Amino acid sequence: MLRISGLIKLTNSLHEEFFRCSRLEGKEYQAAIQSSRDDILALTTSIHKKLSAYDSPLNQLTSPARQAYLWLAYLVEEDHLEQHCRSLARAARAFQTALPRKQNFDIRFYNCKYTYSIHHNSQSVHATLHEGFIYAPDSVFNEIVKTLKKNASAKNNPVIKAFIATRPFQNCYTQLNPSLKPKKIHIQGAFHDLNASFERVNRKYFNNKLEKPTLTWSARRTYRTMGCYDVTKDILTVSRSLDHQTVSLHTLDFIMYHELLHKYFGTKSVNGRHISHSARFREAEKSFEHFQQAAQELQRISQEEKKRQSRR
Template sequence: MGSIVSDLDLKALSDLEKSILRLVKRPIHLTITDNIHSMIHISPSNRGYRVRLHHMFLEADTEVLRSLARFINGRNRKAPPLLRDFVASNHNKIRKTPAKARRTILRHNGHHFNLKEIFDQVNQEYFANKIDCHITWGARRLVRRQNSIKLASYSDRTKIIRINPVLDRSYVPKYVVSGIIYHEMLHHHLGVESRNGRKMAHTKRFRQFEKLFRHYRRLHVWKEKNLHRLLGR
């Protein structure tokens, strides 16, 4: 599982956070998403706001950000026209499959598991089928003895979940693969948060969601016991 393989532009994210903070003049908890249904979502939190924005806002100019700040502070009930125009003119950025993902050949079929099948099951059970990212087995590495291993990763640039092929073994229970896929889907679902210019993937909120997985405990117990086998030791 490890950490998110994130290609989000950290500087753009931190700049956006700073700009909004300066304009809103209240504490802001910013999350950048790839949500296809909601471009802006604001909820009160402590003395400030929890703000979830589509990544199109990483490229918004000052005018748009000013308008956004007024909207956040609640002076406008409805999104102001400038903001609506901005979203409309960036419509092409919503749910577009990135070029890299289009070029990548996705391998779903393993010897023991079909990743797409498990992805679809998890998507239905936990996400009401709303997750639209991709999944593939990662490349097989020849390195034998390792001290640590990344079992999966998610890239928010290509929207691809990669599962390490060491998991494609008969002794690996299906709930382990499901749980690892669920974790990566959460990265897609929750987006990347910025706190004081630092990118956060495994936030408190993330950990709360993570525990909703049906076999959460079992998965961790299994990993504790079997990691050495996966590492080839």
């Protein structure tokens, strides 16, 4: 097992830092978010470099360390950290409003193996909710407090059950609990070859200067997302919906180009927000030779695939 010194201790201190951030406003809030994000990004990048030497990197970590690493990696994506802190403020408000006699509140979101856990006594409340609850509306937090007051189970609460079944919660849960089996890599599709697409795009738009990431088709056909780039694993995935004889090469190459732009530009923070589609990114994206045609074809493919899946 690979040892990451102080990782679990750091997550505990981050919970305290996030709770403090959730009470800040304006420039103080933005500065605190920026500082936390920079620290987390530096740590996750360092861990990723250590893990990259192994064929099955996540298997090198103990279960607690793996939970912590995946949680930190999730927080630095998009605006997840800001969403985390703002939702933390809403959750704390729900607990404090419903339980005014309690003096101490320790509310946190984490990559836990359970939906949520709450311990309380006459003075204090300690609640750990799965990270997916950062997408919960206030009504869900209110229901969680009700189950606490009634000493009831969340399993029987229709509001909580309905939220857990939503796409935002499920997507978060899936990302934080990946299979420990090595990801199956499929480069050669039934009709299109990702290697060939990368070579075309790299030659035409990046002067052959981009190092090739791991390329793979998705396990299933999709209609919402046609591609994604995982910076922590350097894996570029293209939706299997594009592996069809009716899909043009320039549409496949556009998705390849879009995801490679993520690799090329990376992400940056602006006023505390994690930006992956910057103005420079959008400008470069529109320089794709068949931009309009590809966008139109992708819209058609998405609509057709959505209809196909709805009929199943």
